[in-house]
Amino acid sequence: MILAVVNQKGGAGKTTIALNLAAAMAAQGKRVLLIDADPQQTAQDWAAIRQEPLPFQVIGLAKPVLHRDLPAMSADYDSIIIDGAPRSYEVARSAIAAADIVLIPVQPSGADFWASRETVNLVKESHGFKETQKSAFVVSRRIGRSVLSREIGDALAEFALPILTASTTQRVIYADAMTAGRTVIEQQPDGPAADEVRAILAELEEVAT
């Protein structure tokens, strides 16, 4: 399965979600490859500062060849996760075209909501090429019971793509884990953040079938 985590807006939570989902899959014993398609190379930096052995492989490939090259690589892995590039349309289209499932993280903020339209357009165009392709929004960095967090779901519904009920919440542990070259799955396996990530994964598996 190839999962692309994309949003044309930077800071939407792509890398955090991609890394933690990869860790959750690896914890299930799956062979996971994480493709860092972001020229900022955050996922590669994360891998570089990590002290322990990597629970999954991380490769940087911020070029529009993902749709061409990844299908052949997918035979060697249970899952390939693409951490998408913001802004670069060519790389984003390539990542989306490569994917079986496209996951679009959106923060409950006006700026994220506005920017998500462009990403949705790309995903809908791609569905024209790949009829079996699935896609979904995931709300990222939800802030408690704020009004915005409640409203973002209604607003996103207008785009007519599925919205996962699982979401990530604004929690210090995500940043702490990232800074330490770890994931929330390892930092606090029984903590609420790890539960959030596993819930997203479980829903993605449902979407995939």
Add this chain to the structure above:
Amino acid sequence: MSSKRTGFKLPARETQDVQGWVEEGAAPAEPTAAPKASARAAGGKQARLTIDLPQQLHARFKAACAINQTRMVEEVTRFIEDWTQKHS
């Protein structure tokens, strides 16, 4: 023999289409740059208007603007221009 060739050709053509889309798919115009520039150009010095709206109405307005690829400020400005012209 010939049917085998067709079998090879079809996926190749499909890949070509995807390839074309990846390389050349029309990128939407930058969503914020243009309206900002035009708003600035229109009035010279800017003044700020702040209003309180019911939450639901605000959310609906925001969503409708996004769906129509416009900005709240553009629509409000347009309304104010139209209304002012009619009533002055």
